[in-house]
Amino acid sequence: MALTIEQIVDFQTNGYLIAEDIFAEEDLAPVIAELNRAIDERANELYAQGKITDRCEGEPFETRMASLMRQSTEVGRGFDIMYLLGPAMFEFLHNPKLLDVAECLLGRDVSCNPIQHIRLKTPWKGEGEQPIGMENVPWHQDAAVTTEDSEASEIITFWIPLVDATARTGCMQVIPRSFRRGYLTHQAAGGTTIRGDLMPGEQPVTAECRKGGIVMMNKYTPHRGTSNRSDIVRWSLDLRFHKTGSPSGRSDQPSFVVRGSEEAAEHGAIDYETWCALWREALAKPMKGHHRV
Numbered sequence: 001m002a003l004t005i006e007q008i009v010d011f012q013t014n015g016y017l018i019a020e021d022i023f024a025e026e027d028l029a030p031v032i033a034e035l036n037r038a039i040d041e042r043a044n045e046l047y048a049q050g051k052i053t054d055r056c057e058g059e060p061f062e063t064r065m066a067s068l069m070r071q072s073t074e075v076g077r078g079f080d081i082m083y084l085l086g087p088a089m090f091e092f093l094h095n096p097k098l099l100d101v102a103e104c105l106l107g108r109d110v111s112c113n114p115i116q117h118i119r120l121k122t123p124w125k126g127e128g129e130q131p132i133g134m135e136n137v138p139w140h141q142d143a144a145v146t147t148e149d150s151e152a153s154e155i156i157t158f159w160i161p162l163v164d165a166t167a168r169t170g171c172m173q174v175i176p177r178s179f180r181r182g183y184l185t186h187q188a189a190g191g192t193t194i195r196g197d198l199m200p201g202e203q204p205v206t207a208e209c210r211k212g213g214i215v216m217m218n219k220y221t222p223h224r225g226t227s228n229r230s231d232i233v234r235w236s237l238d239l240r241f242h243k244t245g246s247p248s249g250r251s252d253q254p255s256f257v258v259r260g261s262e263e264a265a266e267h268g269a270i271d272y273e274t275w276c277a278l279w280r281e282a283l284a285k286p287m288k289g290h291h292r293v
């Protein structure tokens with residue numbers, strides 16, 4: 001089994017789990033190569049438009065985006081799964097190691113949830129320096145960004161760092177066990193965040209996780225992202241999976257079967273071209289509100 005019984009029990013007890021060494025370099029390398037190509041294309045475009053003067057061609061994945069964003073934040077605009085629609089990313093959403101882990105927590109019939117993101121958190125020296133690009137995501141439960149029809153759905157977040165995520169580079173902080181209180185009312189204040197008077201008082205855990213690992217959280221686990229005080233970009237993916245057949249919380253966006261019985265697959269597995277077409281169709285329509293308060 002991909003997770004031990006102890007790990008599964010820990011997840012059920014605490015509402016989160018850090019599982020290290022799930023992926024090998026070769027699992028993540030195609031995704032990183034695809035992101036590198038997208039960065040390169042954007043750098044070339046912005047250079048041609050005179051918006052940047054240095055394409056930072058010699059720089060590695062870990063730093064290049066930050067060097068480009070210091071010249072123009074436009075390079076990072078819309079740098080997300082549903083806009084880039086990369087074939088390597090689509091393949092990764094079916095990665096057998098990832099799905100083996102998902103199956104341990106969700107059972108045999110697993111669907112990929114459309115709430116899925118690439119996050120690039122640029123270095124920040126602290127107060128006095130304006131952060132470039134993504135700021136910290138404040139304390140929230142992921143249920144807050146799903147529609148209420150999915151209240152009964154088990155939707156699990158798989159937060160996957162593409163560099164080592166530490167207290168220095170910026171990682172998740174979670175409040176263990178407090179998911180038992182269920183949904184806490186949120187408000188819009190620097191991002192969707194748990195109302196101050198409802199914020200659980202327990203001590204947060206800093207969920208450091210090396211590249212190759214996964215931080216899993218249930219949809220009621222309060223969590224936030226911490227600042228990146230390092231010299232590299234804190235790259236990560238946050239993917240979500242749910243039990244096939246239950247509402248995804250985003251019925252206007254594509255969910256699809258990634259694992260399960262042949263019957264389930266017949267009704268919901270899709271190929272790369274269909275995935276791209278479904279996202280383009282969904283994004284062309286006026287965006288429905290998904291955030292709850």
Ligand SMILES: O=C(O)CCC(=O)C(=O)O
Pocket residue numbers: 119121136137142157159171223224225226236238
């Ligand atoms: O990556 C981050 O810093 C925040 C991600 C997050 O809060 C989430 O995936 O729900």
